[in-house]
Amino acid sequence: TSDLTGQRVLVTAAAQGIGRATAQAFARAGARVLATDINAPGLAGLDGCETARLDVLDAECVAEVCARAGAVDVLFNAAGVVHSGTVLDCSEAELDFAYDLNVKSMVRMVQAVLPGMLERKSGTILNVSSVASSVQGVPNRFVYSTTKAAVLGLTKAIAADHVAQGIRCNAICPGTVQSPSLDDRLAAGGDYEAARAAFVARQPMGRIAAPEEIADLAVYLAGATFTTGQACCIDGGWTL
Ligand code: NAD
Numbered sequence: 001t002s003d004l005t006g007q008r009v010l011v012t013a014a015a016q017g018i019g020r021a022t023a024q025a026f027a028r029a030g031a032r033v034l035a036t037d038i039n040a041p042g043l044a045g046l047d048g049c050e051t052a053r054l055d056v057l058d059a060e061c062v063a064e065v066c067a068r069a070g071a072v073d074v075l076f077n078a079a080g081v082v083h084s085g086t087v088l089d090c091s092e093a094e095l096d097f098a099y100d101l102n103v104k105s106m107v108r109m110v111q112a113v114l115p116g117m118l119e120r121k122s123g124t125i126l127n128v129s130s131v132a133s134s135v136q137g138v139p140n141r142f143v144y145s146t147t148k149a150a151v152l153g154l155t156k157a158i159a160a161d162h163v164a165q166g167i168r169c170n171a172i173c174p175g176t177v178q179s180p181s182l183d184d185r186l187a188a189g190g191d192y193e194a195a196r197a198a199f200v201a202r203q204p205m206g207r208i209a210a211p212e213e214i215a216d217l218a219v220y221l222a223g224a225t226f227t228t229g230q231a232c233c234i235d236g237g238w239t240l
Helices: 017-028 059-069 092-120 142-165 180-188 192-201 211-222
Strands: 008-011 032-037 049-053 074-077 123-128 167-174 231-234
Touching: 008 017, 008 059, 017 032, 017 049, 017 074, 017 180, 017 211, 032 059, 049 059, 059 092, 074 092, 092 123, 092 142, 092 167, 123 142, 123 211, 142 167, 167 211, 180 192, 211 231
Parallel strands: 008 032, 008 074, 032 049, 074 123, 123 167, 167 231
Antiparallel strands: none
8 A cells, every 4th residue: 555654634524434444544554634524523533633523515614624734635535425216206405415515515625625736736636436426327326326427527627637737636436335324225225134135236246345445445546646537446346
């Protein structure tokens, strides 16, 4: 894995799941991590990380926390929400909320840290998308896939605009990953075990990812100096 000694890393949604595992992995790689989440108490116990409450829906809060963070070398945008349902199930309010949390929050974060990266001619942005996006059509994930496809679009656009200025921007597209919200989704239908078995069955490796496996890819990409504008799938063979 990459040696990120002394690099400043800002992680959103770090209280649990992929964001939490990634904050820890960056800290283990030597980075100075600022781990943030709307759920500030959930940030307790993150070894070797500074923590701050950050609601990525709140532009003022984003500006204030990013200003306090100082020079950010690596931005890890993890905040996101999963909606279930088809195009016919989706309300305008759900679509607006998902766009705000899954897409516009990433734009807000990038707008806050990119000017400093450009001044230093160096910076890496990592956005958590999903294989449920423009990569793979997944049933019952209309709003989610629509917004996660937008994450790939914004990732490539940022990469293209700033490739000659020392900035790299990549997206991570996980398959199914163990997390508290995954357990909530599996329980929501009433039969947790059956839902879990169905999710496992669509992963050819026959298991769900651990968040630490996604975190390892994030640390690698932070140091992958010839990689930009990519949608990096990590999905147990779902899209092979
Ligand atoms: P999770 O859904 O269990 O946790 C999400 C975290 O986001 C929570 O700590 C929550 O407090 C935080 N959060 C919610 N609203 C916020 C806000 N307004 N501001 C700041 N933080 C906020 O974690 P997860 O399942 O690992 O998901 C993390 C990311 O990975 C999401 O973008 C998700 O779409 C993506 N993803 C997850 C999976 C999976 O199977 N778990 C697969 C592909 C992609």
